[in-house]
Amino acid sequence: MDSKLITLRPFKLSDADDLMSYAGDDQVTRSLRWKTLTTKDEALTFIKDVCIPHPWRRSICIDDRSIGFVTVFPGSSDDRHKADLGYAIAAKYWGQGITTKAIEVAISQVFKDSPNLVRLQAFADVENKASQRVLEKAGFQKEGVLRRYGYLKGNIKDLNIGEPNLLHVKLDPESN
Numbered sequence: 001m002d003s004k005l006i007t008l009r010p011f012k013l014s015d016a017d018d019l020m021s022y023a024g025d026d027q028v029t030r031s032l033r034w035k036t037l038t039t040k041d042e043a044l045t046f047i048k049d050v051c052i053p054h055p056w057r058r059s060i061c062i063d064d065r066s067i068g069f070v071t072v073f074p075g076s077s078d079d080r081h082k083a084d085l086g087y088a089i090a091a092k093y094w095g096q097g098i099t100t101k102a103i104e105v106a107i108s109q110v111f112k113d114s115p116n117l118v119r120l121q122a123f124a125d126v127e128n129k130a131s132q133r134v135l136e137k138a139g140f141q142k143e144g145v146l147r148r149y150g151y152l153k154g155n156i157k158d159l160n161i162g163e164p165n166l167l168h169v170k171l172d173p174e175s176n
């Protein structure tokens with residue numbers, strides 16, 4: 001995959017069909033807190049009520065078609081210096097380096113967009129090897145394991161936690 005084809009942009013209502021291709025797929029949503037979407041109407045409501053109002057949720061696109069998302073969840077009040085990263089893409093695109101590229105672009109953009117942000121942290125289920133690897137490739141350094149920290153679809157999970165080594169991450173990955 002030519003990384004220049006991969007872009008990030010805010011969600012649009014016209015992404016509903018494309019959103020269904022991953023948010024409607026249990027393979028993708030089993031690792032997310034989202035419930036699997038089942039209809040286009042649910043996708044439209046999700047885009048309108050969740051994606052568009054979100055302070056930093058971007059659609060990962062190829063040729064402007066949504067194939068996934070990357071989200072930065074900012075902390076509030078005394079936690080506004082830090083934010084949590086989330087991401088997923090449609091299963092047919094797995095293993096092509098797309099999420100790694102999308103996270104690199106997101107890091108570069110979100111620190112420019114968020115003057116108060118000094119820490120971007122990511123959590124990965126210790127059983128989710130693809131998620132751990134994508135963070136490692138995007139320049140995150142593992143800081144430790146948080147035991148019994150996460151709750152995912154009825155299960156308590158051990159989570160790896162880490163943040164990017166900003167010296168490792170290319171500051172402007174779009175200029176490649």
Ligand SMILES: CC(C)(COP(=O)(O)OP(=O)(O)OC[C@H]1O[C@@H](n2cnc3c(N)ncnc32)[C@H](O)[C@@H]1OP(=O)(O)O)[C@@H](O)C(=O)NCCC(=O)NCCS
Pocket residue numbers: 027028029031032087088089090093094095096097098099100101123124125128129130131133134137
């Ligand atoms: C995790 C996810 C986003 C990765 O996206 P992706 O675009 O396939 O990621 P990349 O291609 O950039 O990198 C994936 C890496 O994980 C590796 N990988 C995949 N499955 C693996 C496994 N079971 N064990 C070890 N490594 C694995 C790939 O080989 C690749 O590493 P490599 O380039 O060194 O070969 C994608 O699998 C996904 O959407 N999963 C469902 C949602 C999810 O888990 N989100 C994260 C929640 S914390």
